[in-house]
Amino acid sequence: MSSAPKHDVFQAIADPTRRKLLRLLSEKEEMHLTALSKHFPMSRTAVSKHLRILSEAGLVSERKVGRETRYRLQPEALLELKEWLSQYEQFWENKISVLKHFVENEEANE
């Protein structure tokens, strides 16, 4: 029924090759497999598998055009990550505000 993703976003972005794929796709709107493969020291087949994982996590979309498969970034899938992160935002905000107080006190003592 619903879109049950086989791979989750966290696992998908864990691999540096896949993060680089996302970066490349963020710069070009749409790219096909062979063009993407040029940027990696591995076989086309390996890159294809990485793209499959990204696709299953909803991070890229695929469409067939003639004999090529073209890939496109699907950045909304990253919102899940953003939301997860926001859980922790208060913590570093606290640390920063503590630091700010410290700095202000130091200045007052000079």
Place this chain on the structure above:
Amino acid sequence: MSSAPKHDVFQAIADPTRRKLLRLLSEKEEMHLTALSKHFPMSRTAVSKHLRILSEAGLVSERKVGRETRYRLQPEALLELKEWLSQYEQFWENKISVLKHFVENEEANE
């Protein structure tokens, strides 16, 4: 020399057990291994290994107190993730602004 982390943050948060550990530590300031282990259906040893990985990624700190090892969240390590994410923020902002225009036009047509 410098803190060359054996595990990176991306890989560390890829595992759901480790994400749950971070969440638990975000709620309690400091916890020791056995207390953390209670929340998982696996052995203490397994949890200990996960904590080791989080520690190597800089996401938690360990300190020995008597016979216990106490863990503490180190949320600054998540800033790397936040920065990585910000690379893509423009994309969903664009999508949202496109959507906003659409909604405004729809409203204008009613």
Place this chain on the structure above:
DNA sequence: TTAATATGAAACCAAATGGTTTCTTATTAT
């Protein structure tokens, strides 16, 4: 129509991952 290109599928492999159990050691409570 024949050759070249773009890709996917399948079988395979080594290394990494996520778990286990057993054994030791250090610390604390009785």
Place this chain on the structure above:
DNA sequence: ATAATAAGAAACCATTTGGTTTCATATTAA
């Protein structure tokens, strides 16, 4: 002093991961 508790280390194991090579198929160019 002895027993109980907390944890790490080591050896082991099955599954997953990230890669390979080979083969087949569809599309396009000459």
